[in-house]
Amino acid sequence: MKYADEFRDKTIAQGLARAIAAEAESQREYRFMEFCGGHTHAISRYGLEDILPANVRMIHGPGCPVCVLPASRIDMAIRLAERPEVTLCIYGDVMRVPGSQGKSLLSAKAYGADIRMVYSTLDAIRIAEQAPNREVVFFAIGFETTAPPTAVMIRLAEKKWLKNVSVFCNHLLTPAAMHSILEGQDIHNGGRIEIDGFLGPAHVSTIIGTKPYEVLAEKFGKPIVIGGFEPLDMMQAILMLVRQANESRYEVENQYSRGVTREGNRRAQEEVSDIFELRDRFEWRGLGLVPHSGLKLKQAYAQFDAEMRFAMHEVRVADNPACECGAILRGVKRPVDCKLFGTVCTPEIPIGSCMVSSEGACAAHWTYGRFRDDQLRRA
Amino acid sequence: MRATAYQRKIDIKNGRVDLSHGAGGRAMAQLISGLFHEAFGNEWLARVNDQAAFHVGAGRMVMTTDGYVVSPLFFPGGNIGSLAVHGTINDVAMGGARPLYLSATFIIEEGFRFSDLKTIADSMGEAARTAGVYIITGDTKVVERGKADGLFISMTGVGVLADGLDLSAEKARVGDRVLVSGSLGDHGAAIMSRRQNLAYETEIVSDSAALHDLVALMVAVGGSSIRVMRDPTRGGLAAMLNEIAHQSGLGFRLQEEAIPVKPAVAAACELFGLDPLHVANEGKLVAIVAPDMANAVLAAMRAHPLGRDAADIGEAVTDNHQFVQLSTSFGGVRIVDWLWGEQLPRIC
Numbered sequence: 138m139k140y141a142d143e144f145r146d147k148t149i150a151q152g153l154a155r156a157i158a159a160e161a162e163s164q165r166e167y168r169f170m171e172f173c174g175g176h177t178h179a180i181s182r183y184g185l186e187d188i189l190p191a192n193v194r195m196i197h198g199p200g201c202p203v204c205v206l207p208a209s210r211i212d213m214a215i216r217l218a219e220r221p222e223v224t225l226c227i228y229g230d231v232m233r234v235p236g237s238q239g240k241s242l243l244s245a246k247a248y249g250a251d252i253r254m255v256y257s258t259l260d261a262i263r264i265a266e267q268a269p270n271r272e273v274v275f276f277a278i279g280f281e282t283t284a285p286p287t288a289v290m291i292r293l294a295e296k297k298w299l300k301n302v303s304v305f306c307n308h309l310l311t312p313a314a315m316h317s318i319l320e321g322q323d324i325h326n327g328g329r330i331e332i333d334g335f336l337g338p339a340h341v342s343t344i345i346g347t348k349p350y351e352v353l354a355e356k357f358g359k360p361i362v363i364g365g366f367e368p369l370d371m372m373q374a375i376l377m378l379v380r381q382a383n384e385s386r387y388e389v390e391n392q393y394s395r396g397v398t399r400e401g402n403r404r405a406q407e408e409v410s411d412i413f414e415l416r417d418r419f420e421w422r423g424l425g426l427v428p429h430s431g432l433k434l435k436q437a438y439a440q441f442d443a444e445m446r447f448a449m450h451e452v453r454v455a456d457n458p459a460c461e462c463g464a465i466l467r468g469v470k471r472p473v474d475c476k477l478f479g480t481v482c483t484p485e486i487p488i489g490s491c492m493v494s495s496e497g498a499c500a501a502h503w504t505y506g507r508f509r510d511d512q513l514r515r516a
Numbered sequence: 517m518r519a520t521a522y523q524r525k526i527d528i529k530n531g532r533v534d535l536s537h538g539a540g541g542r543a544m545a546q547l548i549s550g551l552f553h554e555a556f557g558n559e560w561l562a563r564v565n566d567q568a569a570f571h572v573g574a575g576r577m578v579m580t581t582d583g584y585v586v587s588p589l590f591f592p593g594g595n596i597g598s599l600a601v602h603g604t605i606n607d608v609a610m611g612g613a614r615p616l617y618l619s620a621t622f623i624i625e626e627g628f629r630f631s632d633l634k635t636i637a638d639s640m641g642e643a644a645r646t647a648g649v650y651i652i653t654g655d656t657k658v659v660e661r662g663k664a665d666g667l668f669i670s671m672t673g674v675g676v677l678a679d680g681l682d683l684s685a686e687k688a689r690v691g692d693r694v695l696v697s698g699s700l701g702d703h704g705a706a707i708m709s710r711r712q713n714l715a716y717e718t719e720i721v722s723d724s725a726a727l728h729d730l731v732a733l734m735v736a737v738g739g740s741s742i743r744v745m746r747d748p749t750r751g752g753l754a755a756m757l758n759e760i761a762h763q764s765g766l767g768f769r770l771q772e773e774a775i776p777v778k779p780a781v782a783a784a785c786e787l788f789g790l791d792p793l794h795v796a797n798e799g800k801l802v803a804i805v806a807p808d809m810a811n812a813v814l815a816a817m818r819a820h821p822l823g824r825d826a827a828d829i830g831e832a833v834t835d836n837h838q839f840v841q842l843s844t845s846f847g848g849v850r851i852v853d854w855l856w857g858e859q860l861p862r863i864c
Contacts, residue, residue, distance in 0.1 A: 138779050138782045138783050138786065141783075141786060145845060145846050147845060147846055147847045150846055150847055151847060181850060182844075182850060183844050183846040183848050183850070184844050184846065184847070184848015184849045184850045185846075185848060186848070187847070187848040187849055188846075188847055188848060256714060368846050483856075484856035485856050495789075503853075504851060504853045504856075505850040505851050505853070506850065506851065507839075507851060508837065508839050508841060508849070508851055
């Protein structure tokens with residue numbers, strides 16, 4: 138497969154692995170957090186941990202929008218979908234996320250809620266056009282990467298005079314979450330871990346550019362390397378992180394230069410800032426309430442805001458006390474450290490959100506890496 | 517001269533199925549004789565009884581049943597009718613048996629076009645004739661509009677299995693080789709390419725095919741050294757090998773580089789975030805074969821057009837966890853797990 142296999146080449150990988158092993162100082166531990174679920178998934182899928190030296194450890198961060206969505210937001214979506222006039226359009230991953238009562242959108246659908254899986258915001262527009270008597274709500278979720286398509290959808294709905302379209306907005310911002318992790322604000326679950334640097338987001342950075350990370354690198358003195366999602370991208374980015382750590386540098390470097398610039402995609406940024414504004418705070422599973430980390434629709438677009446239109450209100454709920462998703466999302470614990478992992482919590486019947494999306498740390502480890510568990514538990 | 521029972525022929529070109537075609541009256545009889553009998557044409561159906569009697573040769577009988585709800589009904593490389601015939605034949609054949617007879621039940625939604633029904637019935641007739649099996653009994657039901665998505669088909673198949681042959685998962689042993697008859701994921705990728713909200717342009721066609729001739733060749737060469745055979749349909753190779761791992765108490769170790777996947781299928785999977793090892797096949801089989809006979813069976817497979825791209829992709833290993841593991845082309849190791857959740861509903 139052209140343009141993909143080149144970034145998965147075993148020989149080059151072995152060369153990079155040798156370089157990392159040679160440059161990583163043997164008496165030192167390197168702990169790098171890959172922020173994105175896409176990275177987490179790729180690490181497990183390609184078996185990256187098998188070719189990295191033992192003293193270079195990857196910590197799985199909270200960059201999976203499905204995983205960090207708190208149960209209260211799922212509860213809100215379920216209540217919304219249960220309204221007889223509503224058709225809820227969602228990205229498939231969200232279907233199985235458990236809400237507070239063990240109920241998910243998938244089970245709500247089985248009980249009769251009109252919930253449609255879509256692959257694009259434009260599908261929601263099409264559904265709204267075909268069913269003018271239905272209230273079509275798009276469950277918007279994702280980081281900076283998926284916010285522009287939601288903005289485009291709202292523009293299109295406005296242009297087409299569609300009165301039956303709205304958005305339940307759950308868009309999140311990456312730098313705010315990185316800030317929260319580095320600051321070590323522990324709302325619950327306790328504990329923090331030292332991180333020697335970040336493998337920064339790939340697709341998010343195509344939109345926002347590398348500039349927003351500069352203040353983080355400077356303030357906390359941590360290297361950040363923006364890396365692509367292909368395994369060779371990640372290996373190269375890890376090598377760049379090792380070098381920065383060795384030289385006590387803390388810069389924002391861009392490994393993913395074929396997709397990311399310092400300024401990012403201005404057009405997409407403008408679309409987003411035209412339609413959305415910052416929320417004062419937003420709850421992240423595992424991180425708690427993070428200031429200025431979420432988007433909501435501007436007042437001028439209130440008619441498209443499902444939270445206003447349906448007077449939705451959020452009731453915060455506590456997660457299962459035994460679930461370690463919070464600590465895992467902050468990199469304080471590993472999936473195998475959770476008592477629920479693989480016992481009562483599996484991808485078929487997830488308790489915590491990290492087990493739901495294929496990009497979640499627990500699901501990725503369970504799906505691809507659990508043959509290492511006996512060894513990991515001993516470590 | 518016999519009196520004609522019907523006043524007017526079915527308007528295949530413009531007509532549609534209505535509730536009377538399932539009501540047991542003349543309209544139903546006309547649909548059955550005018551469309552299905554014509555398409556399936558054989559001596560058993562011609563007798564128009566509620567059942568068909570047939571002789572079975574020496575050996576044990578094999579029976580299987582399957583429902584077909586694929587969406588869309590027509591896809592590159594086939595339709596729900598040919599898929600039903602192939603799928604049912606394959607379920608019989610995977611036991612090492614020779615398929616003989618099929619039954620078909622049609623659950624049709626009111627308003628379904630006769631022209632589509634005829635195309636589907638004709639391709640069933642053709643698939644059965646090509647395979648040398650007969651559709652000898654059937655049933656037709658019509659449900660109101662909105663109660664079925666066009667057409668569902670339910671099929672039962674019977675066949676005979678030679679005495680002495682007993683393929684089963686628990687017979688797998690450490691060191692057995694895993695053979696696959698060709699490239700994986702073609703059917704699922706072809707269906708995806710025609711889904712309304714996913715549609716993409718591609719040359720991928722479904723691999724839907726009857727595998728009993730290939731199986732007969734393999735059994736002739738390998739006999740009981742073939743421990744078990746399965747066709748990796750829903751859940752793909754991954755689900756199938758995990759099933760066998762659990763049933764046999766063994767693990768499997770596969771080599772990613774050895775697993776045949778067409779570039780177009782790999783690209784489609786990449787685009788939609790799917791793993792080709794989870795994607796459905798309708799004309800492929802996987803055989804677990806004793807190591808000393810694996811090369812001979814593989815050569816026999818490659819000599820048949822449906823096994824031309826057959827490959828040896830790995831082996832059975834001791835593993836208390838019964839994991840299916842994959843050495844990735846990248847140089848790492850990972851688990852190949854069951855598919856969880858629903859990747860693509862109504863694939864077959």
